[in-house]
Amino acid sequence: MILVTGGAGFIGANFVLDWLAGSNEPVVNLDKLTYAGNLNNLSSLQGDARHIFVQGDIGDSALLAQLLAQYQPRAVVNFAAESHVDRSIHGPEDFIQTNMVGTFRLLEAVRHYWQALPTDSKAAFRFLHVSTDEVYGTLSKDAPPFTEEHTYEPNSPYSASKAASDHLVRAWHHTYGLPVLTTNCSNNYGPYHFPEKLIPLMIVNALAGKNLPVYGDGMQVRDWLYVKDHCSAIRRVLEAGQLGQTYNVGGWNEKPNIEIVNTVCALLDELRPRADGQSYASQITYVQDRPGHDRRYAIDARKIERELGWKPAETFDTGIRKTVAWYLDNADWVANVQTGAYRDWVSKQYTSQ
Ligand code: NAD
8 A cells, every 4th residue: 555645636646547557556645636636637546446535635644644544555655735836926825835834744644653663564664755856946058957966946936845845855864764765857748737837738728729828938948757757757766766865857858948839839730730720839929937937957867767777768759749649639627627716827827928
């Protein structure tokens, strides 16, 4: 049995689905079901006894103690977080509460559970914390990609709150001996991605005939990884990672945002051409840049490749094609996440220049 937190969100849901596709080891999935949590992501597991869903908060110490005692997991994988940079700029409070206080409460509950385990189970137990490359701050154009030794220089409320959570995890290892592992991954894309993030937003807006809002000059560079490859990296770190270590996870796919948007448009032109024969790229609209927008992130993933033998299965070309095809094939999922609250947020987020 493993306990996953945030398993109804984008990466967590992909992780739970992949886990249960490759193993019969059950999963307890604790998720608060914020706007980003969506049980439709897990609808294929309905009636599957290997998946136990619990709606709740990682900040709820009593609930955590009860779940750990009841299910006796051999590992905890922490995905639960507020994850959207733009939302962290408009309202940082939830980010402090979940990413910092929530991670602290989770660590404490797990520590008490772990300390009371019998020797064998105690030695085998793992706490894996899922984090981001944004904790390292921004890179200049020609700087080498982030290694695990790069200093933490977070620039947004989101990345600062994640950086704080990484430090707590590190401290719980050094101070209490808790057997922790941390992964710092670059931007993910793929199925079940909430359409407030760049790639799904572009697909959804393009198909709806709306503007494709691109921040500033569109030349912000990110490294991109197909979500299933992130999931395989987490599984690999869980089974073979060195306790107390952090592992950078990335796809060696550095691309400016505008190139991503043009690629999405070209794939849509091919797979679902516009009725008027024009390219979806004609819908691109440059909007005012995000305050403090980091210019470049790039991940050096050589440590996980060298030490744990992990490699991504997808290139950016194969992954983005699968992603666009998934959104075209799953119009019902897209319609379901586009609630009134979602529409209000998206219109607040992007203001035309
Ligand atoms: P997401 O926003 O799609 O999902 C987060 C999930 O956590 C949601 O299901 C939400 O309901 C749940 N949640 C939020 N607050 C909670 C709380 N207090 N208690 C319990 N559950 C709570 O995020 P994601 O993109 O799937 O990211 C998952 C993790 O991976 C995050 O920790 C994020 O920082 C990290 N990460 C994301 C990316 C990316 O590109 N998306 C890249 C690297 C790392």
